[in-house]
Amino acid sequence: MSILIDKTSKVLVQGITGRDGSFHTKKMLEYGTNVVAGVTPGKAGSNIEGVPVFNTVKKAVKQTGADTSIIFVPARFAIDAIYEAGDAGIKLIVAVSEGIPTLDMVKVIEFLNKKGTKLIGPNSPGIISPNKSKVGILPGQIFKEGSVGVISRSGTLTYEIVSHITNVGLGESTCLGIGGDPIIGLKFIDCLELFNNDEQTKGMALVGEIGGSDEEETAAYIKEHFNKPVVAFIAGLTAPPGKRMGHAGAIVSGGTGTATEKIEAFESVGVPVAREPEEVAKLLKEKL
């Protein structure tokens, strides 16, 4: 098993004719992802890497049965692209786009909740279930099918941690980047609920960072509901307060959202927190 995506996922790429969209369509196909359609208004009839392009998501879904969409369109068009995917009945949306206004996200998330559509992101590197499917921009070669579920708020830091998890021989069941923005679709807890029921997943790696209180809420959830071993890492111990550290969501404000608070929250519920990225794999290896 795995969560959210597997070999049966039929993937649609919104913004497929753009620079990033076409490049990653190629990469996803090489990985073995079942990319069935692309959408760029006005480009119907053409194809990218053999994938047919449609004018609208509705048409693409009707013709190909796509159930999962990945969005590469620029920020100012991204919000409508998410609505369009939700409207067309897509079940899982992965938003790679970065820089979407927060209040727009607030609205579209409410809309998707009513539709029953799941959203990963925005500002997400995507999701991968190794050996099955990849919907995102994650480098496929560092992953290996295995037993560790990975949930992360960042991109390349995830790759750093995953490469060690692969190297110690554990491998991953599903790895997803939930996005670096303050308002996002699936959060740590939503993903943990899915991993809890996934037989392939024997342990979890959570990669958090400064800003907000998601990690604290997740620690409380783990204590009550999650029964597989969990190891965490938190980036930003040395981040100065009041400064946005790259990600829109990574900011220590009013003395809350600090790395120290998050580390304490995890450790207080028995979740060990690695002090450097390499340690995550070592701690998992001890537990599994």
Added chain:
Amino acid sequence: MKIHEYQAKEIFKKFGISVPDGKVATTPEEAERIARELGGSLVIKAQVHVGGRGKAGGVKLVDSPEEAKEAASKILGMHIKGLTVKKLLVTKSVDINDEAYIGFIVDRRTKKPLVMVSAAGGIDIEEVARETPSAIHKFAIDPFYGFLPHQAMELAFNLYDDIKLVKKAADVILKLYRVFISIDASLAEINPFVVTPKGETWAVDAKINIDDNALSRHPDIEAMRDVTDTEMKELDAKSKGLSYIKLDGNIGCVVNGAGLAMATMDLIKKYGGEPANFLDIGGSSNPEKVVNALGILISDKNVKSIFFNIFGGITRCDDVANGIIEALSKLEMNLPIVIRLTGTNEKEAKEILGHTEFITASSMADGARKSIEIAGT
């Protein structure tokens, strides 16, 4: 983006929220002139982008133009939490009978706009939130229906017994919501919301932060940006597609990805070094970005060594390697560079860098240790 109190108050006025009369001064003489113009008791307030101005001595009550001048000369140039005071708000003082708190934020937990009010307003609101959270009344707003008058009334009943004041406060809460939504704020706050002995109400302080992702649709707000010299450098980096924050250490960091950039800083610190900056070159491999990144680091005279930590995914390691070589041919520099490149096209990158004098690192930890050793203490 943060804006100053006086700017937030200008926005409040446009939306019909009453604020005491006031004007901005940048010299003691100007403060004196404004004080004469406004008359009566006044407050001189430092305009800097941090909280706790009052506790730091940046707010003074005065009773004459002469006193205003004296207070202004003390506050101007003052350092508050590392920021230099360059502007003052000279504003009319109001008599205080009661102080309440009204605020809006985008709540990450409920994923909705959240309104908060408390009868215990004033400078200790954060302590109130910590010690007696029940004294803060919250309501998550439906993003489609918006915030409705009866909901504002329900909240206002927590603030006052007098129905006249309840209605006045509800009106201000609704207006502040309109401010919040109209300008894509991430925070809009009145603290304190003051009731005078005569029953007048005033927004005595105003705080607004704007969502950076939405600034492109608010050019009027963008024009309010007031930056320090350090922030200037950060903005300049941003215009080149780099995310840069200056710190006080001596090890310059160039990393792809924000999370990895933070983790790199943390690791340097853990091993006893001091990072000079946060710098995320983002996902593309454009050699020009590497040139710009190195340019920024060189301009920081504290930097003694530079650590490249690149995890190639989308970013190709050979592109970064070429960028470094291109940068060095364009820039005059002799700082030692430690390079850790792994992932996509790692082998090609190593061949490119094989004949150079760069110090290579086998892992992130190895690179951190080597760059600390070279930088010395």
